[in-house]
Amino acid sequence: MKKTLNLVLAGIASIGLAFSACAEDHITLASTTSTENSGLFASILPKFEDSTGIEVRVVAVGTGQAFEIARRGDADSLLVHDTAGEKRFVENGFATERANVMYNDFVLIGPADDPANIGAATNAAEAFAAIAEAEAPFASRGDDSGTNRAELRLWKNAGVEPDGEWYRELGSGMGPTLNTAAAMDAYVMSDRATWVAFGNRQNLKLLFEGDKVLFNQYGSLLLSQEKHPHLKHELAKKWHDWLLSDDGQQAIADFKVDGQQLFFPNAQ
Amino acid sequence: MENNAFYVALSLLVNFDASLFGIVALSLQVSLLAVLIAAVLGFPLGAAVALWRFPGRGGMIVVLNALMGLPPVVAGLMVYLLLSRAGPLGEWGLLFTPGAMVIAQVVLVLPILAALSRQKVEDLLGEYREQFVSLGMSRSRMMPTLLWDARFALLTVLLAGFGRASAEVGAVMMVGGNIEGVTRVMTTSIVLETGKGNLPLALGLGIVLLGLVMLINAGAYLVGELTRRRVG
Numbered sequence: 001m002k003k004t005l006n007l008v009l010a011g012i013a014s015i016g017l018a019f020s021a022c023a024e025d026h027i028t029l030a031s032t033t034s035t036e037n038s039g040l041f042a043s044i045l046p047k048f049e050d051s052t053g054i055e056v057r058v059v060a061v062g063t064g065q066a067f068e069i070a071r072r073g074d075a076d077s078l079l080v081h082d083t084a085g086e087k088r089f090v091e092n093g094f095a096t097e098r099a100n101v102m103y104n105d106f107v108l109i110g111p112a113d114d115p116a117n118i119g120a121a122t123n124a125a126e127a128f129a130a131i132a133e134a135e136a137p138f139a140s141r142g143d144d145s146g147t148n149r150a151e152l153r154l155w156k157n158a159g160v161e162p163d164g165e166w167y168r169e170l171g172s173g174m175g176p177t178l179n180t181a182a183a184m185d186a187y188v189m190s191d192r193a194t195w196v197a198f199g200n201r202q203n204l205k206l207l208f209e210g211d212k213v214l215f216n217q218y219g220s221l222l223l224s225q226e227k228h229p230h231l232k233h234e235l236a237k238k239w240h241d242w243l244l245s246d247d248g249q250q251a252i253a254d255f256k257v258d259g260q261q262l263f264f265p266n267a268q
Numbered sequence: 269m270e271n272n273a274f275y276v277a278l279s280l281l282v283n284f285d286a287s288l289f290g291i292v293a294l295s296l297q298v299s300l301l302a303v304l305i306a307a308v309l310g311f312p313l314g315a316a317v318a319l320w321r322f323p324g325r326g327g328m329i330v331v332l333n334a335l336m337g338l339p340p341v342v343a344g345l346m347v348y349l350l351l352s353r354a355g356p357l358g359e360w361g362l363l364f365t366p367g368a369m370v371i372a373q374v375v376l377v378l379p380i381l382a383a384l385s386r387q388k389v390e391d392l393l394g395e396y397r398e399q400f401v402s403l404g405m406s407r408s409r410m411m412p413t414l415l416w417d418a419r420f421a422l423l424t425v426l427l428a429g430f431g432r433a434s435a436e437v438g439a440v441m442m443v444g445g446n447i448e449g450v451t452r453v454m455t456t457s458i459v460l461e462t463g464k465g466n467l468p469l470a471l472g473l474g475i476v477l478l479g480l481v482m483l484i485n486a487g488a489y490l491v492g493e494l495t496r497r498r499v500g
Contacts, residue, residue: 028364028445028447033463037460037463037464042448057364057445057447057448057450058447058448059364059445059446059447060446061445072352072353072354072355073352073353073354073358074352074353074354074363074364173463174463175462175463175464175465176462176463178465179462179463179465179467182465197464198464198465199464199465199466199467200465200466200467201465228353230353230361
């Protein structure tokens with residue numbers, strides 16, 4: 001009996017330790033899988049921590065879920081990529097300020113032999129229309145993420161209602177969607193960062209890029225003090241300001257995978 | 269070679285990667301503590317349901333048995349809504365901490381420990397009943413005797429609970445957030461590495477996790493055998 005008691009005490013003490021490690025200055029940042037999976041955060045967060053002593057804890061989810069986490073007051077800061085959604089978030093009073101931080105672009109990936117011949121398309125609308133025309137398998141995120149929202153806009157732009165056997169909504173993150181696309185030799189739209197850092201390409205290849213409509217803007221939001229007074233607004237503002245500062249912008253530009261820059265700073 | 273999962277698992281262990289060590293330690297801390305708390309609550313609960321007759325007892329047994337199949341992601345969602353700032357326990361600020369992960373796993377493991385220990389204790393009660401009656405023992409005095417004498421069976425129940433806790437990913441992902449260095453455990457790392465397309469590394473981590481679970485089971489088996497022999 002005494003032994004069990006000791007075990008219980010040891011357990012409680014160890015979890016106490018885990019909590020005390022949380023005592024220093026930190027904020028929770030809700031952000032997207034593309035920024036986490038590509039390694040951007042691993043590269044820039046230590047620089048921010050060195051200059052301010054603030055630890056940033058990243059919860060990487062789809063943009064839709066990131067908004068929801070922030071709406072419920074479970075994150076101190078928000079960095080996502082859905083400009084229209086971000087502006088609505090400010091209008092609805094959940095955030096007080098939104099700023100451009102950086103951009104990258106979406107690219108169209110598909111089987112190396114390109115059965116829909118999207119490599120010959122001159123713009124994104126043509127490429128999307130060609131996939132629908134050929135009824136070639138297309139793997140969609142289908143998870144209300146920023147990438148998913150952008151993809152749906154692009155289908156609309158191409159005048160296509162994506163529907164049918166060939167259009168597969170997976171309801172998963174960018175990485176798992178690429179894994180599935182690789183397994184079923186499907187076309188898929190990815191942000192460039194996740195694609196470049198992705199390790200399981202199999203027969204997939206980058207087939208179309210460069211149209212301006214594939215532009216992918218990331219924004220940082222300052223959350224409302226009024227809605228959620230308990231959040232660490234002061235620390236979150238330091239993070240927001242640092243992202244937009246020369247130091248932060250330089251840190252983003254300095255992040256490279258295989259010598260390729262993945263995010264382009266564009267704070268005004 | 270780098271594409272062989274066993275090679276990756278081995279080199280992870282040989283190189284004693286510091287972040288891997290932290291992830292393994294947190295996995296163990298969270299799951300073992302959750303099983304411990306669930307045992308302290310679940311074993312007496314199971315024994316009580318076995319011993320006492322009360323209205324709704326049958327319903328309670330069905331609910332406990334059914335909750336053994338509670339999907340981890342549902343447990344995670346419930347605990348998430350409970351601990352979220354907009355939820356009833358939001359004040360505690362526990363969301364996205366190891367504490368939240370322990371709570372979610374207790375919710376998952378408790379029904380298993382309670383339901384299985386109820387069965388074990390009830391079986392044993394059938395054997396002991398006459399003796400208890402001849403000694404004129406009250407039910408509350410029977411409980412510790414039954415739990416103690418069922419200890420070897422309960423050890424296996426405990427391992428089933430630990431298996432559930434260490435294997436699940438849905439609940440810890442949702443309430444922990446898979447934050448690097450804070451709430452990242454073995455299973456959430458495996459999901460993350462799979463998402464990055466690092467399949468050999470993901471499988472390598474899986475092999476490490478499996479080895480760990482096997483070690484713990486071997487330890488429990490040895491302890492059980494040794495005490496059994498001592499007891500004779």
